Amino acid sequence: MILFDHVTKVYPTQQRPALDDVSLEIEKGEFVFLVGPSGSGKSTFLRLVLREERPTKGQVWVLGKDLNRLSNWKIPMLRRQIGTVFQDFRLLPNKTVAENVAFALEVIGKPSSHIKKVVPEVLEVVGLEGKENRRPDELSGGEQQRVAIARAFVNRPMMLIADEPTGNLDPGTSVGIMKLLDRINRLGTTVVMSTHDAQIVDQMRRRVIELEGGHVVRDQTRGVYGYAR
Amino acid sequence: MRATFVASEVGNGLRRNLTMTLAVIITVAVSLALFGASLLVRAQVSTMKDFWYDKVEVSIFLCSKGSDTPSCAGGAVTAAQRDQIKADLESLRPLVDEIYYESKAEAYERFVEQFKNSPIVDNVTEKSLPESFRVKLADPTKYDVVASAFAGRPGIEQVNDQRQVLDKFFQLLGGLQAIALLIAGVMLVVTVLLIVNTMRVAAFSRRRETSIMRLVGASNFYIQLPFLLEAAFAAAIGALLAIGSLILMKVVIIDGVLAPSFQFTAFVGWDAVAAIAPVMLITGIALAGLAAFFTLRKYLRV
Numbered sequence: 001m002i003l004f005d006h007v008t009k010v011y012p013t014q015q016r017p018a019l020d021d022v023s024l025e026i027e028k029g030e031f032v033f034l035v036g037p038s039g040s041g042k043s044t045f046l047r048l049v050l051r052e053e054r055p056t057k058g059q060v061w062v063l064g065k066d067l068n069r070l071s072n073w074k075i076p077m078l079r080r081q082i083g084t085v086f087q088d089f090r091l092l093p094n095k096t097v098a099e100n101v102a103f104a105l106e107v108i109g110k111p112s113s114h115i116k117k118v119v120p121e122v123l124e125v126v127g128l129e130g131k132e133n134r135r136p137d138e139l140s141g142g143e144q145q146r147v148a149i150a151r152a153f154v155n156r157p158m159m160l161i162a163d164e165p166t167g168n169l170d171p172g173t174s175v176g177i178m179k180l181l182d183r184i185n186r187l188g189t190t191v192v193m194s195t196h197d198a199q200i201v202d203q204m205r206r207r208v209i210e211l212e213g214g215h216v217v218r219d220q221t222r223g224v225y226g227y228a229r
Numbered sequence: 230m231r232a233t234f235v236a237s238e239v240g241n242g243l244r245r246n247l248t249m250t251l252a253v254i255i256t257v258a259v260s261l262a263l264f265g266a267s268l269l270v271r272a273q274v275s276t277m278k279d280f281w282y283d284k285v286e287v288s289i290f291l292c293s294k295g296s297d298t299p300s301c302a303g304g305a306v307t308a309a310q311r312d313q314i315k316a317d318l319e320s321l322r323p324l325v326d327e328i329y330y331e332s333k334a335e336a337y338e339r340f341v342e343q344f345k346n347s348p349i350v351d352n353v354t355e356k357s358l359p360e361s362f363r364v365k366l367a368d369p370t371k372y373d374v375v376a377s378a379f380a381g382r383p384g385i386e387q388v389n390d391q392r393q394v395l396d397k398f399f400q401l402l403g404g405l406q407a408i409a410l411l412i413a414g415v416m417l418v419v420t421v422l423l424i425v426n427t428m429r430v431a432a433f434s435r436r437r438e439t440s441i442m443r444l445v446g447a448s449n450f451y452i453q454l455p456f457l458l459e460a461a462f463a464a465a466i467g468a469l470l471a472i473g474s475l476i477l478m479k480v481v482i483i484d485g486v487l488a489p490s491f492q493f494t495a496f497v498g499w500d501a502v503a504a505i506a507p508v509m510l511i512t513g514i515a516l517a518g519l520a521a522f523f524t525l526r527k528y529l530r531v
Binding site for chain 2: 072082092152
């Protein structure tokens, strides 16, 4: 699903590499936590997977494709198979819940008959039935994140990338979001999630990859957030 | 491709950015109107050239009694000189197309006809007008050949090319056209810069939408298309306004003022306007489209 082969990423304005000779593999259907302090390289890792950045050295394989050799015009096709969720939700404030989800399908040219069918389905999966016509500012943070997850999942992607999805949410709400991500994972989608939330990682007992200063310092199946805690 | 979705995006974009859209429409209209006007002047010059070059002649005026040029030192032209000139002109065929001799009497007749409403007729007598050969050239630009062969010969007072007079006039029109074209060029540059800036603002004000589009895997084409269509749409409106003003120029200035006052010459017809209008439309849309395309490549990268 994801294969990093001796990947180094140095940003042009910086001396120290954001990722330094990282090699790891994530299999289909896994649920992986990416942990580590700020600046440890989590976001760079995710940006490399989404091909928002190119590695300085090494190879990144995603969904069977060598991203170094993927031509620019094929990038959208790659991203259609990867759902993305962010800490700040990234919803369109002037569109309703249903319109926000539909937007993701409209812009990749899906027919409106298909959109009319799948949008209510996915809103039911994330538990937002009955709130289709609300706008984002009428929703709680947890609900907004559910809309973002619905938008990421509506295409039934092979993989879901979540960059600190619970970073803006209180612990109770976070549990709900984690249950939802777990459910999506059980439906067959690989989930890669970066987080600072030790409690969540400890509860879920899934694979944990810890980054520090651009190096993988720990890769544990059924791990916890950190030894020191 | 979902046409209704793209259309609604274009409509939203234009409305949200209304002042900039209006600015683009106006500059496109003004610059294209100038561009069209300069093309119209060029068409006018070529119409007049066609019209006049068919009519212009080289006039070889022969010496009369009172002529004071050096070549007329021997007094009025003799019959032998006249026959020699005629024979020499005939030998210049096919460069020379038509040769026509105008006697003093015919010259007077024509003069009276031309100036019949003017008191000047009373001061002119048949004798004061020179006899002449009127020569029509197959190629009016070859005037020099005739001039060098006949100017200064005994019995010839003057060789006159009507075309030279016209050329001064055409140069004036050509100068006007060049100025109009220059201003149009500067205005088109301003238009391009304005479109570049408008696209930058539009891309910035919709960065949230475009970043989401990128994330969910919308193609570059799909992301840029609404912006391109907005630019092309504004340019098309501007071009249509410019074409409208061109038609107004033709109706009001040419047909309304110039044609009735200068009936002796030809003016551009509607065919010229019909030929220029699509050039204006295509220039406007292509310019806006290209400006938008290159701006967006920079600001909406994958």
